[in-house]
Amino acid sequence: ADLDVEELEGIGRVTGAKLKERGYYTVRDIAFASAKELAEIIGNEERAQQIIEAARKMLGLHSFISALEVYERRKMIRRISTGVRALDELLGGGVETRAVTEVVGEFGSGKTQLCHQLAVMVQLPEDRGGLGAKAIYIDTENTFRPERIMQIAKARGLDPDQALHNIFYARAYSSDHQMILVDQAKSIIKQHNVALLVVDSVIAHFRSEFPGRENLAERQQKLNKHVADLLRLADAYDVAVVITNQVMAQPDVFFGNPLRPAGGNILAHGATYRLWLRKSKENIRIAKIFDSPYHPEGEVSFRITEEGLVD
Ligand code: ADP
Numbered sequence: 001a002d003l004d005v006e007e008l009e010g011i012g013r014v015t016g017a018k019l020k021e022r023g024y025y026t027v028r029d030i031a032f033a034s035a036k037e038l039a040e041i042i043g044n045e046e047r048a049q050q051i052i053e054a055a056r057k058m059l060g061l062h063s064f065i066s067a068l069e070v071y072e073r074r075k076m077i078r079r080i081s082t083g084v085r086a087l088d089e090l091l092g093g094g095v096e097t098r099a100v101t102e103v104v105g106e107f108g109s110g111k112t113q114l115c116h117q118l119a120v121m122v123q124l125p126e127d128r129g130g131l132g133a134k135a136i137y138i139d140t141e142n143t144f145r146p147e148r149i150m151q152i153a154k155a156r157g158l159d160p161d162q163a164l165h166n167i168f169y170a171r172a173y174s175s176d177h178q179m180i181l182v183d184q185a186k187s188i189i190k191q192h193n194v195a196l197l198v199v200d201s202v203i204a205h206f207r208s209e210f211p212g213r214e215n216l217a218e219r220q221q222k223l224n225k226h227v228a229d230l231l232r233l234a235d236a237y238d239v240a241v242v243i244t245n246q247v248m249a250q251p252d253v254f255f256g257n258p259l260r261p262a263g264g265n266i267l268a269h270g271a272t273y274r275l276w277l278r279k280s281k282e283n284i285r286i287a288k289i290f291d292s293p294y295h296p297e298g299e300v301s302f303r304i305t306e307e308g309l310v311d
């Protein structure tokens, strides 16, 4: 069960209310917080540190554990099938909860299609690859299409209206708004059985609001906080977070791949898993995992059809 922040020693009603206003509802939220961020709310960093320590102790997260226990905890990770057998195999069974999966690729490579598909797949019962749960969809590029959800749902034997009903949708109008929506997502997750949070795309607003080298430091700082928030949410609420990212051309590369993911090292270090999509002939797409702590390197292909993504 989720313990209310006010269960923590030294947190009264007033501080409790302040914390909740800023998106820290539970002891778990505090355990995964950064001291700097908390200090902004409760006044000083030392006190913030103490409260975080206390929260971690309460949840048994404060010290060394055996690798066996790590293994036991990893067994609690749940997976959402992508609906594409080859892609599931590549991902080790599907998209993981408690992790951030980044999908990167050029325009038209199928990132948004995959997000739509996952928002449907998560709703399927467990014996059919889903988690019998709902999805939250944060759309920054206005490319979410309910009609597409209905098509995919129908193809998977779900009632299309019910499938739409199970997706909480928000359009993000700026990077600030996008970050606020992540806070609001937490309160939805607390009230509903949500197992997937999509942010499509994670980077678009940041790139357009902070153009050029002169804004790079500020952009990366903000993006860093955003990605850290997403990782904490995934971990604290046992949710799969899927974010999409754009690719940039590197003008100085003559051999090998001239494209690289946008967002620089922030996304490289923030995302748990990185999936690269690229176009092949017609409706065929190729997916590859890169930078993974344990997935083998390799490529698989799938098709984008009326029914969604298929082998
Ligand atoms: P990205 O988000 O990476 O820019 P998308 O996920 O929007 O790319 O993928 C666009 C591709 O999906 C296009 O090639 C388009 O033809 C295909 N697509 C979209 N809807 C359908 C559909 N209903 N049937 C078949 N293909 C579709």
Ligand code: MG
Pocket (backbone or CB within 6 Å): 111, 112, 113, 141, 143, 200
């Ligand atoms: Mg897209």
